[in-house]
Amino acid sequence: MPEVTARGVRFHVQTCGPGRSESPGPGRSEGRGGSSPDEGPAGPVVVFVHGLAIDNLSSFYYTLAWPVAEAGARCVLYDLRGHGRTERPPTGYSVPDAVADLFAVLDALGHHRVHLVANSFGGAVALNAALAHPGRVAGLALIEAYGPGDGPDWNRDFLNRLAQSALKLEYEWTADLLDPGERRRSRAAATADALLNGTTLLDDLTSTDPVRPAALASVACPVLAIYGQHSDMAEAGRLLRRHVPDCEPHTLTGYAHILLPDGTAEILEVLLPWLAHHAGTRAPAAGAAR
Template sequence: MADILANSLRFHVQRLRAPQAGGDPGVTTVFMHGLVVDNLSSFYCTLAVPAARAGHDVVLYDLRGHGRTERPPTGYDIATAVRDLTTLLAALGLDDRPVQLIGNSYGGTLALHTALARPDLVAGLILIEAPLSGPWIENMLDTLSVAAIGLEGSRVPSELASIGARKAARLTATADELLNRTTLIDDIAAGRPFTADDFAEVRCPVLAVCGEHSELVPGARELARHAPHSTVRVLPGLGHDVLQGGTAELREAVLAWLGQAVRQQFEAVTV
């Protein structure tokens, strides 16, 4: 565990590097989690440790305001989130070659924005249940706004703490702070949705993974229609819970993707 200063903010970062036992070196893979109650821990056992054991250099970090990263009152817009990541990579000495980005939910949205803004830093994307269309993001904002009203002045965090539910109390308190004491909702609302032209500008390989019953499948298929090197994988029986509900199948797909990235990296060096 480490605290890294990037973009004038202290970020909580975990880096996992399995010792190489011969063979091709792995690829550097950065995980980006979802909004509000999410943090890097959702990736730790599901995907990050297996990726590190497969020989990849893994970086997990808590997004601005989330988990153990500092929670400033402003700066939750897309441009700042991209700058947070790029300056974090520089602080870690990982800006000398492109990395693989794996984003879950809104973390996938941020990963795609990063690939558009800094294609030189992104070798490939895995987007897990990523909101890529305007209607879903509008619905998410409505949900966050309702949650903010419900949490404003609520005694739920203290009541949870009083009965020993410390983790739930901490998550609820964090949600209250993010939704009611920062510009997160307004900053997300000010962003523009992706367009077909945006998707056509994506030059790196993209794997979009969605649950069969997810509202995000149409956005993933729209991406695939326009992005030249994209694949959509739909996991049967799941909704927006792919990371937790379909862990085994998702892990298999991620490790296969990273293995292919290693082979492409090796071929590029030897040509």
């Protein structure tokens, strides 16, 4: 299993596309940074940042990553702290921590300037990363992204859903212990249970601030914003459209917050041309995403 150690945590990393042979090997660890943009013959670097709890890098690996790699990008996927096959420390789950983790992983891999493709909570990480280090983020493709907000209760519903999930997983885990033959829980559900009920994630996210309109106005890179027609995150999409200087918004008809995997083809129809224009990957043939 490819790994890098960054900020004292072992991160599970996968790569695909041109230059994938530079996947981390022995001795690749934190502290190795680059200073020049990751462009040129090997192709631009596109980094995928997944969502919270039940999610991990596989949601991108089996949907968007390989088509993007086939278009000429070097794709990097990693499991966030505590998710998937990445190590799960008890603390460090705030958005600033996730941003610091992202850049530490990129430093370990030797990537300096990248494009970020982010889903759900990963959007909050990617957006804050672009604000924290604008010279390192060449573009943002945000899919149903959390992060933008302009009120005191911007993350209330999000946190309530996570808390309800934590209670449900804790109950099901107790039921499993009482009757092990009743059900088999998936590895992903077990990981989510340990993450929500065994770390400071919920407390860390409670203190997270939204990215307000004034900060959105300072986003220096081009942004692709993809939201579902029936999404409960529609206001975040509207804020991006109104305040980010270079924002290309898209609404996918018939979808709510969950776009992957069912909306993969529709996402690729807008993502691949956007990457071709802003990152220099190959433009897809008409209808290729389907």
